[in-house]
Amino acid sequence: MTAHEIGLSIRNGTKVYPGTVALKAADFDLHMGAVNVLVGENGAGKSTMMKVIAGVEQLTEGKIIIDGQEVTFRTTEEAARNGIGIVFQELNLFPNMTVAENIFVAREKTRGGIDIDKATQRARTRELMIQLEQDIDPDDLVGDLRVGQQQIVEIAKSLAHDARILILDEPTSALSAAEVEILFRVIADLKKRGVGLVYISHRLEELIQIGDYITVLRDGVITGARSMEGVDVDWIVHNMIGESGKDFAKEIDHPFGDEVFSAEHVSLPGAGGDLVVDDVSMSLRKGEILGVYGLMGAGRSEFLECVIGRHRYATGSFAIDGVPLKEKGVSARISRGLALIPEDRKNDGLVQILSIRENMTMSSLSRFTKAVHLSLVREKQTVADFVKRMTIKIASPEHEVSSLSGGNQQKVVIAKALMTDPKVLLMDEPSRGIDIGAKAEVFRVMRQLAAEGLGIIFVTSDLDEVMSLSDRILVMSNGRITGEFTRDEATNAKLIEASAVGHKTEHKSKESV
Amino acid sequence: MTDQTTNMPSWSGSDALLLLLKARTFIALILVFVFFALHAPNFMSTANMVIMSKHVALNAFLAIGMTFVIVSGGIDLSVGSIVGLCGMVAGYLVLNGIDVGLGWSIQFNTFEICLLVILVGVAIGALNGFLITQLNVAPFIATLGTLYVARGAAMLSSDGRTFPNLNGNPEYGSDTFRWIGTGDIFGIPFSIALLIVVGCLAGYIAARTPLGRHIYAVGGNERAAGLSGIKVNRTKYFVYIFSGFCAALVGLIISSQLVAAHPATGDTFELNAIAAAVLGGTSMSGGRGRIIGTIIGAFVIGVLSDGLVMMGVSSFWQTVIKGLVIIAAVVIDQAQQKVQARVVLRAQAAMDK
Structure with a gap:
């Protein structure tokens, strides 16, 4: 394997949010012409690191180095000007606009800065779609596309701006198997052209298949970074959660009923x-x-x-x-x-704006109600029970549910369903x-x-x-x-x-x- | 849970700030009060307090109904017109009763008149609910429509004239109509006593009944509320009907206080009601707001306008000042949201470690 040039590095990168350290003294090298894979549990600091690179957030300490020079990106535009593109996990598209309009949003091709050059935009979009092997018309409304196709459009958006460094945050979460293969082919193509890719995903097999370098994060600390050769799922999981364990299928055998x-x-x-x-x-x-x-x-x-x-x-x-x-x-x-x-x-x-407690009991308020009166005392007790039973990590049930991590939010939703005694x-x-x-x-x-x-x-x-x-x-x-x-x-x-x-x-x- | 830095005793800075921001409307009320007590002659006299409270009560009724509507994610522009129409209905019934033809007419006593007027308000609220839930008209447009329809109907009812001398007729038992606006219960003016009752009822519904919780959930995320088994349409019907009910009460009280009903009564009342709700911390995007906040908001607006009148400030300036206060309230509200999110996230981050 030829040594890949390092296009961007973070040295001693630390990011402190109020009350929490999201990234601790991280040293990260981004190899050009290769796929740099990033794994870690939610909240491990992957997204923080990428946001820093893409100019969404700024480091509290440490520095970002591109071509031997220290840089700071205050905005995403600044980062984009330096050839950094990011495809967020959550789609940032306008369903009411066409594919071409979405791809060139905020960077419209214009004549004299005023009149939008639709023909050029359309032609460029068509080229991109051919490259991505997608049969999507530039004039289709994004809202009419399937989620997988929308993700393709999001990727096309980054490609349109000739990104030198492209960050993909869980790009395959909404793609079908066929679409994933196309994406992988596009990635291989970009690699050949010397683009440095960062690839974040929870699907470990996929990472091993596509990655050239891997970086594992846990609690804001980089726990493993090496080239992909010889890496297997056990190694990743071990670095991610500290102990070897993929025991979610532990069997409790029981007979079925009617x-x-x-x-x-x-x-x-x-x-x-x-x-x-x-x-x-x-x-x-x-x-x-x-x-x-x-x-x-x-x-x-x-x-x-x-x-x-x-x-x-x-x-x-x-x-x-x-x-x-x-x-x-x-x-x-x-x-x-x-x-x-x-x-x-x-x-x-x-x-999102209601509290954890109010979300949890939303389907089962009648449990706590006599005539029209809602017993807040019994409601609180039941919520406390479920929080314990489901091992939901919360500071207080009165906090807004949006403050929780994805896993804890999911447990709140499950608790809500279970409270109805289904x-x-x-x-x-x-x-x-x-x-x-x-x-x-x-x-x-x-x-x-x-x-x-x-x-x-x-x-x-x-x-x-x-x-x-x-x-x-x-x-x-x-x-x-x-x-x-x-x-x-x-x-x-x-x-x-x-x-x-x-x-x-x-x-x-x-x-x- | 691994090592976590002990950041428990950091009860300072943002927590204190948050408390201060949360109590902002109340603090504003106290400031306004103190200011006028010092600068406006006779401001603190009992007579003035009673008059002022009566003024505030009218807006407060509408604002309470409006709060539910806004919390549910909607808006009710029609309340001012409902006030006008209900006043006219009350006036018409006191003066003429209902003509059934054949030279006969049915006359009503005060209680019956009140019931019929409230029925009109409730019916218009239900119409709003129907348009919004069954015909999928956006709340802004639906209630804008009923605003015009109700105002027009009020004008038509008398050809734009005023119904004067609503003293009622002892024979029919409607002579007590004036008592609604002037009477008192245990020394408390009736309208204020009624405000206390309605306010407590609304506060109870919001905080301690499933219905209240449903209103907040529908306003916060209608899809999630529906999938959680909440009857979204029924909830929306309730908020518009309740708003119509509150407007009908105001219509009754005003026509009784003035002993006359004028079809233009209640013009732009809806804007004051929205202002009071927003001042009290109700979020226009739905899901957030409290009844007590709204009532305090109504008092801030009421005290401000009455106080400025007593100080002899021109009504043009009053309007400007009212606008500035509302804008300031929303700006501070945004700041509160930010601080609150920070406090919560910090506590949660400490847990997640």
Whole structure:
């Protein structure tokens, strides 16, 4: 392996936020023409380090060196002028504007500084889309694109400005397998052109596949930095959490009970007239964990939303404990024993400006109410119980829920669902955007709940998760169920095959499957 | 949990500042009060206090209803017009009763008149709720529409004339109508006693009932509230109906106090109500605000305008000063949010370590 030139370094970088040190005396080298992988639990300081490089934040101590010169970026524009581009984990796009407009936002190509040169923007966008192998029209509204395509647009935005250093913060979290492959090809191409890439992700296998150098962070300290050769998952996990452990599938064997939930012929029409959920039937027994695997847009989330009663035009029937579910509204279905943990915690799961306590009891206020009077004393006690039971790390239940880390927020959402005493728990990507430690705890909670007799349906696009956690696995593709496997039958290959059923041969990527 | 630096006893700086910022409306009220006590003649006299409280009460009723609406993420521009229309309905009923044709007319006593007037206010509130929840009209537009409709209806009811001499008729039992505006209970003017009752009721709903919690949740994040099983539409109906109810009370009180009903009554009252709510710390983006804050906010505005009148400041300057106070309140509110977030994040960061 040829030695890669170092394009940017941080020396003794320290960043102090009020009350916490996010980064402690970090020394980081960014290699050009290579993929520099960055891993660590949430709150380990990865994002802080990247924000410092991208000019979003400034170091409290230490320095950033580019080409032997110390630099400080006060704004993102300043960093961009120095060839640094960043793709944030959360999309920063305008759904009401076209793809071309989004790519050139705030850096519009103009004639004489006033008139926007739409033709040039469009042409440049088309070039970028060809490079990214995407069939996206420059005049499409970003709001009409799938999340995966939006992420591609976000990446194109950075490419458009000829970034020399490109930071990708969890770029694959919303991409399908085919799209991930395209992204990887683009990354390889950029590497050849000498671009220095920083790649942040929670998917460890992916990191090993793509990375050239790896840096592991824990609690703001760099615990490991080396070239990727010889690195395996154990080494990463060991440096991330300090001890070797990936025990989220610890088995508690228990017998299943009777059928607790069934769905018959559920369909949901989509915006384009086709069916988003197409004649889906399934049944679930007490104490069973049913994993639903599929790519983004396979209709998994929509199915769960049909179950909880969010879609008025859904057809089909459900039954709980054998009794048909006639109720239409969400609240009525919750009272029948269903509970949903939505995929999008920020927009669907929590009311950010309310306190942790108010969020937790939101679905179950009737528990604490006599006539119209709400007993705050009993509410507080119950919240304290759940905080302890779920091991949620909080300073006070009265603080705003937005002050918590992703993992703790997820536990608040789970606690909210559990307070309604559900019989069936519907979990949509329960591990999305939370770190390995919190993930393991969430999975342990799921196992434990199942052992207590709760039926759980969980949706995921992570193969490892679905394989290690489920008692039974359903695969969905294009709105239909395309495979059903018991724990023993299931293999990675079978699941991937089933999840691609009905997809056109997209970009030749299937050959590698 | 590993080593954590003990930053427990850092109760200084930002915590004290936060407390100060949280109590800002109250501090503002005290400052305004002290200022006028020193500079305005007769400001502290009992008579003036009673008159001032009566003025404040009118705005406070509307502001309480408005607070619920704003907390739920909406806005109610129609309250001023509802005041006007309800005043006219009250005046019409006192003077004419309802003509059923055939030379007959039904006459009502005071209690019945009050019920009917409140029914009108509630109905307009329900109409707002219907437009917003069932027909998906944006709250601003829906209530702007009802603002015009209600004002127009008020004008039509008398062809723009005033209903004078609402003394009522002892035969029909409506002679007690004047008592609403002038009477008192245990020495407290009735309108103020009613404000205390409504204020306590609203405060109770906000803090100690599921309904109140639902209002905050809907305003904070409607999607999450809906998915948590909260009946979003029902909650919205309630806030607009309650706002309409409060406006009807004000309509009754004003027409009784003046012993007359004029169709232009209540013009721009909605703006004062919004101002009081904002001054009291209600966030226009929904999810945040307290009834007691709103009432204090109403008092700040009321004391300010009455005090300035007593000092002989021109009404033009009063308007300017009122505007500046509102802007200052929101600026300070932003500062509070920032400090609060810092305090919370610091405490949480200490936990996460």
